[in-house]
Amino acid sequence: MDDLLTRYKAKRNFDITSEPAEGGESKDGQLAFVIQKHWASRLHYDFRLELGGAMKSWAVPKGPSYDPKDKRMAVQVEDHPIAYNQFEGEIPAGQYGAGKVIIWDEGTWTPLGDAAKGYRDGNLKFEMHGRKIQGHWALIRMKGKGEKQPPWLLIKEKDAFARPAADFSVVDEMPDSVVPLRSKTRTPAKAAKVRASETPGEKAALPATIQPQLATLVDGVPGDPSQWLFEIKFDGYRMLARVEGKTVQLFTRNGHDWTHKLPHLAKAIAKLKLKSGWLDGEIVVANDKGVPDFQRLQNAFDSSETESIVYYLFDAPFLDGRDLRHEPLETRRALLKGLFDEKTPPSLRFSDVFDVRPQDLVASACRMGLEGVIGKKKDAPYSSRRSPNWIKLKCTQRQEFVIGGYTDPQGTRTALGSLLLGVHDDKGALVYAGNVGTGFDQKTLGELKARLDAVAADQSPFSAKTDLDRKAHWVKPQLLAEVSFGEWTGSGRIRHAVFHGLREDKKPLAIKREKPVHAVAERGAASKAKAAVPRSKLHVTHPERVIDPSTGLTKLDVVRYYALIAPLLLPHLKGRPVSLVRAPGGIQGELFFQKHMEGKMPGVKPLSQALDPDHAPLMEVPTAQAVLSAAQMNVIEFHTWNGVKTAIDKPDRMTFDLDPGEGVAWESMQQAAKLVHEFLTQLGLESFVKTSGGKGLHVVVAVKKQHDWDTVKAFSQAVVQHLAKTLPQLFVAKSGPKNRVGKIFVDYLRNGFGATTASAWSARARPGLGVSVPMAWDELDSIGSGAHWTITNIQTRLHRGNSPWDAYAPQSLSKAMKLLDFKPSASKSS
Known part of the structure; x- marks a missing residue:
């Protein structure tokens, strides 16, 4: 060592x-x-x-x-x-x-x-x-x-x-330390060690059959998630394996023996260090992106090419002559994991759990294109029924439906048009639930039509008339379709449905409408937690569109950036009118500056018409959803007013934008910012600095809401005029390129009513996509430009976050006005 x-x-x-x-x-x-x-x-x-x-x-x-x-x-x-x-x-x-x-x-x-x-x-x-x-x-x-x-x-x-990297970046979406997530409960490994010495379970003969435990669909995470384990919900078939000596059998959830269909899995299980037992898991086939794909699993069986099927194991109700069903889940899983080693065939996998916040895991699973997450109580026994101790948290609404008929194809479509779907009610009647006409490829259409012809019927299996009775061809209610959809309508129909494949592992009479319930809390009471599973995730259109040709950064890169920094950005947007800079054609194309609501943008709220009565409502961006939907609408920059919506007639901050003219070196910018800081300090005002994300720097002063816009703007102008008079070789008080060649214009115009400044953490629509970042004054010498941080290197700054501005607090301007001999009553708007 x-x-x-x-x-x-x-x-x-x-x-x-x-x-x-x-x-x-x-x-x-x-x-x-x-x-x-x-x-x-x-x-x-x-x-x-x-x-x-x-x-x-x-x-x-x-x-x-x-x-x-x-x-x-x-x-x-x-x-x-x-x-x-x-x-x-x-x-x-x-x-x-x-x-x-x-x-x-x-x-x-x-x-x-x-x-x-x-x-x-x-x-x-x-x-x-x-x-x-x-x-x-x-x-x-x-x-x-x-x-x-x-x-x-x-x-x-x-x-x-x-x-694919275009769909998921683990370093961007999970940037923080895992130390706060360490569970205080004992780990499965420790549980196994304790239980092994106690010989877990009861000695029992291996049963010939066993019913699997099923999960309950819920509308949110449990009240105490620390008592639960969370796994990925695999998009496949439930499968149980029975091992007795050298004999291995594989059964579906309905008890059908599929060993002959999956010989490679039976051989793999036989290689485990297991004399006898029942193992529980899910079989899946991954698509080209590595995500479990139900349609590919179905195709594997249809073509009898099942070698690509992988078996994920997650529970062990019986092991080596002992009934483990009354043991805690952690113990069963630890003993199951002990069967795996470096010699385990790759077709067998242990379904790992994720020790992160379930809300974050569900969000990540949805972004990755997975079906959702399964939660399981750590100390719960194995119950051969649908149990509240196992829960389903789904990304989208998705379930099985009974096929009751189909329609003829239209246009260039062949074989069939859409499938008529149904679910059973509490009395066992098949109720029409709508139709699905998307999600089929040419091969699937042909194979599906052949299956439907084999179960043709003369009359409708549904309990009442459907919307398509005149066009329908009826079939016996024997085939099951796996379908995802957007929502249920008030009349009991599904909308925006997509076909994923046929199921053969469930009984038609068991198919009912799935209705989510509240997740149970630790003692079995209904959870009051409202952290609901997202029903839909933001869809990024044209993610590959290049926004910045100089770096190759895409629209997806911008959306990911805002997903990452939204918690830091939102405090700077909170309660303020926000304007947006949009770049639908990239930053080299035409840019659009948007101040008012122009159509729906999910999460972005209209402000009171009274704030700007002659135009459409101003906008507020109050949530992470609003930030991301704006990014989806090609927003690059977020600009804010110096006032809040609850007191819009009196600004609560003063901003000085240091804008360099042609030929100004960065060292001069640093010097100028320090001088502004020093002068404001002499006036008794604490100021804060941030990069602009472009060429300059922003100096910000938090002020009490005591004066109107004209007064604050006039005072800021007086500050700038004093600087320009005192240091004319460095500062200029007039805007315009000709006035500031070799000099720095300290822009006070940002302090007028309706004027805006790029917010802290906003990206900028300039080559490199720089970011406006809050700093401490003693950091100013260590940066090389106003675009020192960009969306590509912002990770190097996240650990500081907004902490350099921790002392940010409102200040009275009265003393400063007196020291500068500024009389508010005599101020005029400029």
């Missing part, structure tokens, strides 16, 4: 840095990993795997990506002690790697093969079990030229977790 850590120790002075010098313990039978987000000279991610008694470490500049096409550079660095897994804090200035460090992700990893050999050979493949990072990955060493820090590539392998 001393040899492994020699380089690590030589680079650090442990009398100064709080980093651990050594220590740390391995978990029994488990290898740890940690990914630390490190704001050193440049932001990067430190990727560490426990191997050989130390943490093998790589610096990954861009962080991990779920897209197998993204080959992330990973520079190998010195081994770290296992104790480093717990390090989160600030490495002092002057020390190696000085800067902030957070634990971005942590968990365990499982080698796929001989880990030591893979590491030596530069071809290390493994499975990750973290809060953010899951699935199969690889570290591949590149052919270097004897570098002291060998270059590797970190690559996501294709599996059910893989996602």
Whole structure:
């Protein structure tokens, strides 16, 4: 160990840095990993795997990506002690790697093969079990030229977790530390250790059949989510495996034996270290993007090419002669996970849980195109029925329907037009629920028509007439369609329906309209939590559209940026009229400055007409949804008034926009901002600075709502005129390019009624897409331009957030006006 850590120790002075010098313990039978987000000279991610008694470490500049096409550079660095897994804090200035460090992700990893050999050979493949990072990955060493820090590539392998970068960026959507998310309850691994010594479960003969536990659809997360485990909801078929000696059988949820259809899975299960038992899980097939695809699963069975089917296991009601159904879920899962090792066939997967806020997990699942999330009570037994201890949180409304008929095709469509769908009511009658005419490809249409012809009927199976009786061809109510849809109408019809495939694992009489209920709280009472599952997510049209040709940044990049910083942006927009700069053709195209409501923009609210009676209502952007819907409408910049809607006649801040003329060096801008700051301080006013995101800087003063717009504007003009008179070689008080060649115009016009300034955290519609960022005054010398931060490097600033402005508070202008010999009563609007 001393040899492994020699380089690590030589680079650090442990009398100064709080980093651990050594220590740390391995978990029994488990290898740890940690990914630390490190704001050193440049932001990067430190990727560490426990191997050989130390943490093998790589610096990954861009962080991990779920897209197998993204080959992330990973520079190998010195081994770290296992104790480093717990390090989160600030490495002092002057020390190696000085800067902030957070634990971005942590968990365990499982080698796929001989880990030591893979590491030596530069071809290390493994499975990750973290809060953010899951699935199969690889570290591949590149052919270097004897570098002291060998270059590797970190690559996501294709599996059910893989996602295109255009759809999902884990570093952008999950930027924070996982330390606050650590559960206070014991982990499944610890549960297994305790239970193993107690011989969990009761000795029992293996039953011939077993009914699966089913989940209840709910409208929101439980009242105490810390008591629950959350897994991805797979878009596939429920499957139970029965193992007795060398005999393996696979059963659907209805008890149909599908072993003959899935011989490769039966062989894989036979290789587990299991003498007997019942295993519960879901079979899926992933599409080209790595997302479970129900239609592809159906096609795999139709073509008898089932080798691509993967079995995700998530529960074990019976194991090795013991009935575990009355054991806590955590115990059952821990024992199930113990069946997996590096020799487990890749067609078998353990369904991992995600220790993050369920709201965030649902949102991420929806963005990734997954069906939703399953929640399970940690201490609940296994019940062979639909139980409130298992819940479904869906991204969109989706369920099975009974097919009662179909219509003829129209136009170029062949085989059929749409399917007539139904659900059973409480009395068992089949009630018409609408039709579905999208989601079919040519192959599906032909195969579906053949299946429908085989169950043709002379009369309608529905309990009442449908909207399409005259056009319909009736069928016996035997086939089930999996359909997603937008909503139920008041008349009991579905709208915006999309066909996903036929189901053969459920009984038609069991198909009823799914109605979400409230999730149970810890004691079984209805939850009062209103954090509902999003029924629909923002759809980004034309995500590939290039917004900034100089960098190649796209519309999707802009939307992702605003999704990331919305919590920081919203305090600066709160309660204020907001104007928008839109760039539908990119920043090199025509830009539109929008002050008033011009059609619906979800979440953006119209303000009172009285604020601007001669025009359409002004706008307020009060929520993250509003920010993102604006970004979807090609908004690049958010500009705000210096007043709030509740007291619009009296501004609550004063803004000075330092705008450099031609030939002004950045050092002069820094000097000018400091002089403005010093002068305002002499007037008794505390001021705050931010980058403009463009060429200049903004100096902001919070003021009490005591004076009208004309007075505040006139006073700000007096401040600027004093600066220009005192330092004419640097400042100018008149706008216009000719007036400020080689000088800086301090724009006071931003303080007039209806005038706006780019908000803090707003991007700017200029090459590079700079961002206006709040700073502390002592940081001014360390930045290189007003666009020092951009949407591509903003991650390096998120840890500071709005904290440089923590002291921002309203101030009276009375003393300052007196010192400047400014008389409000004599002020005039300019």
